[in-house]
Amino acid sequence: MIFNVEMETMNTRQKEHLQLARLQKTTKSTYENVPFYKNKFDSHSVKPEDIQSLDDLRKLPFTVKQDLRDHYPFGLFAVPQNEVIRLHASSGTSGKPTVVGYSRNDIDVWSEIISRSIAAAGGEPGKVLHNAYGYGLFTGGLGLHYGSEKLGMTTVPISGGNTTRQILLIDDFKPQVICGTPSYVLNIAETMEKMGKDPAATSLQYGIFGAEPWSEEMRQTLETKLGIKAVDIYGLSEVMGPGVSIECHEAQDGLHIADDHFIVEVINPKTNEHVPDGEYGELVFTSLTKEAFPIIRYRTGDIAAINRSKCQCGRTSVRMCRVKGRIDDxxxxxxxxxxxxxxxxxxxxxxxxxxxxxxxxxxxxxxxxxxxxxxxxxxxxxxxxxxxxxxxxxxxxxxxxxxxxxxxxxxxxxxxxxxxxxxxxxxxxxxxxxxxxxxxxx
Missing domain, CATH: 3.30.300.30 (ANL, C-terminal domain)
Known part of the structure; x- marks a missing residue:
């Protein structure tokens, strides 16, 4: 079991103190450096100094995907262009893509978050990780890649596609962890079977699956076929990328949110009011440590519920259930x-x-x-x-x-x-x- 003990087992009082300090810093940065947020704050008659408790987060306006499209490509960045060392973007299949930027510190923080995620899923330093997420503007491939290296794993950056080559490298490189969309990794397993191979006889022990909704039945299918523990990872580029939350392999009972870096809310998407813990609603995230592209109360469109009880793995972070679906799906x-x-x-x-x-x-x-x-x-x-x-x-x-x-x-x-x-x-x-x-x- 690999923990960042200070952050992942922090008690509620300590965490809320840290979250408030980081929230105050983030609201000050967005107000001073992003004209869009200054105008939004002013239109809601709220100033950064009004944020004196975590409950004051509710005073701040929501951000929606259309806001990102309206300010395409760099209108929501909070740092000068020469401090942005990487860009990612959505596919833009339903309009202009949403573009996000990362400072050097953002990449370091993201890598640390992902390294914690991979460890929670069963990864260990010195082991091998087979990364079948797509590389490029999509955040999945590079997000998992940098986190795997940060953890000290041998990282195989194979990306998606070329399934027979994927199988060859799994046979030859003997990875313990595989990452990819559940539907594509299922495709790999079925191709193995058609080749006369037993997918459960490989070196694989853990799978980190996300980027699309998948069911508990799909988990059981993947675990049975591949002989692995399969965990769900969640993230979206607007908030950071993969690693916003992940299941632990010990319990597989809800995704641990990296709540030292993100505050989660769950709202009724029709009334915008908060719903009680355990009830389904729309996930809303506020980033606490992002420099280049901070995000305030971002409405994800994803439907889930949260649980604040302590997990059997020992982590004290808030957990979210598997995403039920998207509002527009x-x-x-x-x-x-x-x-x-x-x-x-x-x-x-x-x-x-x-x-x-x-x-x-x-x-x-x-x-x-x-x-x-x-x-x-x-x-x-x-x-x-x-x-x-x-x-x-x-x-x-x-x-x-x-x-x-x-x-x-x-x-x-x-x-x-x-x-x-x-x-x-x-x-x-x-x-x-x-x-x-x-x-x-x-």
Missing amino acids: MMIIRGVNVFPSEIENYLLQVSEIMPHYQIQLQKKGTLDHVELHVEVNEEYFKQCEDNLEHANIMVLTEKIKHIIKSNCLVTINVRIFAPDSIPRSEGKAIRVVDLRKETVMQ
Whole structure:
């Protein structure tokens, strides 16, 4: 067990004292150096000196993604350009990308946060980490890379894609930890099986998975196939990148937030009021130590709940549950709100199908039409004589519809396809295809 004892086991009083001091410094910096925040603070009649307690955070205005787009590319930076040593950005698939900058100290702090995260997930100095997150403007690859090196691990920067090469290096380099999106690492495991290899017979012991919502059933699938402990990591570039929170491998019971660097709030996204601990709402983060791109009360759009009880691993940080989904990913099917991750949770309990699916949203006349695409596994397909018209396929279709109806309270059309029909991920999985707008949601 590797702890930063001072920070990760701090008592509540000590942590709140540290958070307040850092919050006061951050609000002063943003007010003095970012015109956007000065104008927002002034419009809400609040000054940095008004922040005398953590409760005063609620006096500050929210920041939303559109604010970042409106000030593209560098309008929210709090330091001169010559102090920014790295830029990251979102994909910009639904508008201008959101650009974030890092000072040298930001990179050092981020690396320290990630090193703590990897240690919480089971990583150790001297061991090998296989990093299958994408490198480039996406924060995942370089974020995990620098943290792994900071921890003292041998880091394999393979990035995403080229699955057969991934398998070769896992065989040859014998890593203990693998990092990537859960859908892509599942793709690696299934490719191993097709090559006649046993994914559970590798050197891998721990997996750090994130960058897309995934269910407890997906965790069990990954752990069984690969013979590992699988933990969830959370982050977003606007707040820092990966490492904002992570599960510990000991308990796998909520993601420990690095709350010496970030303050979390959970609000009702409709009323903007705080919800009680343990209830689902929208996550809101305020950075406490970022220099180049501080962020105040950033509305993430992610739905989760928090837990302030002490974890069995000994860390005292606030924990958040696995992200249920994003507000803009939520589907309304005949008046019922459903997240793709909820469908996945029950879908992966069906033994006859593969853990791959897509939800297609279509327009039929004036009504929205939802169709769930899944693929049958090879063993069951052979039992059905490789025939999608077989009576057993019809029975399986009705079984899936009943499971979704019973648990998610929606009636959804189901189409079953042959093995290997659903596109495999080499990065973030495409779970929802919205044909109504002829766009793809990730």
